[in-house]
Amino acid sequence: MSMQFSVLASGSTGNAIYVEAGEQAFLVDAGLSGKQMDKLFQQIDRDPAKLNGILVTHEHKDHIHGVGVMARKYNLPVYANERTWKVMDQQLGKLATDQKFIFEMETVKSFGGLEIESFGVSHDAVEPMFYIFRSGGKKLVLITDTGYVSDRMKGLISNADMYVFESNHDVQMLRMGRYPWNIKRRILSDVGHVSNEDAALAMCDVIGDQTKRIYLAHLSLDNNMKDLARMSVKQTLESKDMPIGDQFELFDTDPYTPTVLTAV
Ligand SMILES: [Zn+2]
Numbered sequence: 001m002s003m004q005f006s007v008l009a010s011g012s013t014g015n016a017i018y019v020e021a022g023e024q025a026f027l028v029d030a031g032l033s034g035k036q037m038d039k040l041f042q043q044i045d046r047d048p049a050k051l052n053g054i055l056v057t058h059e060h061k062d063h064i065h066g067v068g069v070m071a072r073k074y075n076l077p078v079y080a081n082e083r084t085w086k087v088m089d090q091q092l093g094k095l096a097t098d099q100k101f102i103f104e105m106e107t108v109k110s111f112g113g114l115e116i117e118s119f120g121v122s123h124d125a126v127e128p129m130f131y132i133f134r135s136g137g138k139k140l141v142l143i144t145d146t147g148y149v150s151d152r153m154k155g156l157i158s159n160a161d162m163y164v165f166e167s168n169h170d171v172q173m174l175r176m177g178r179y180p181w182n183i184k185r186r187i188l189s190d191v192g193h194v195s196n197e198d199a200a201l202a203m204c205d206v207i208g209d210q211t212k213r214i215y216l217a218h219l220s221l222d223n224n225m226k227d228l229a230r231m232s233v234k235q236t237l238e239s240k241d242m243p244i245g246d247q248f249e250l251f252d253t254d255p256y257t258p259t260v261l262t263a264v
């Protein structure tokens with residue numbers, strides 16, 4: 001069963017990623033309003049009523065803003081780990097008990113021929129995690145909202161066919177920018193967000209002979225630009241003798257426009 005996916009929206013204004021394989025369809029996070037989420041689904045010509053569930057990564061608003069609304073409107077199951085449920089339950093509003101499912105960190109769930117594995121990231125939420133999708137021998141890795149990429153994470157996410165990889169900020173732009181120092185320190189910390197350069201260094205360690213596409217995601221509106229992120233990642237990869245274009249390509253994501261639905 002081949003997978004298809006689209007990064008519906010990416011960035012601190014709201015995140016959502018759509019993944020389908022055969023009859024299975026999942027949304028990872030729904031960080032925009034219900035209305036905006038509906039519009040994004042229209043743009044990729046898919047019906048949110050056909051989702052099998054929403055997988056939540058962590059409780060930050062840019063990841064859960066539309067989860068409650070969508071779950072109620074389309075009667076969808078919502079998955080998150082127990083600690084995340086504790087802190088987000090109130091924020092989602094009223095959901096039926098049989099809509100709430102536990103998906104613990106470092107576990108695997110199977111839905112038809114689609115396998116979904118969760119893994120922990122380093123971020124200032126109670127128990128943040130991201131997801132790896134496997135189907136038909138292919139592997140799709142989603143990883144954003146992490147201050148760094150540990151060796152453990154690298155082991156789990158290595159040699160995927162496609163990545164949605166955080167490339168949050170340019171360190172120089174962040175340092176020079178208008179953010180107050182405590183916010184800058186948070187972003188730069190081990191539980192903040194990964195910079196363009198650190199993302200590229202981590203990519204060097206995980207890209208394998210299967211890797212074809214890398215989507216740069218969760219770009220900061222204030223401290224990054226698409227061209228800068230792409231150039232910075234490209235340069236770092238080239239300096240490690242991993243040129244773009246031979247085997248794999250870089251792609252942009254956008255806060256408001258979905259990426260083209262693509263087969264993994
Ligand atoms: Zn976050």
Ligand SMILES: [Zn+2]
Binds near residue numbers: 012063
């Ligand atoms: Zn985020």
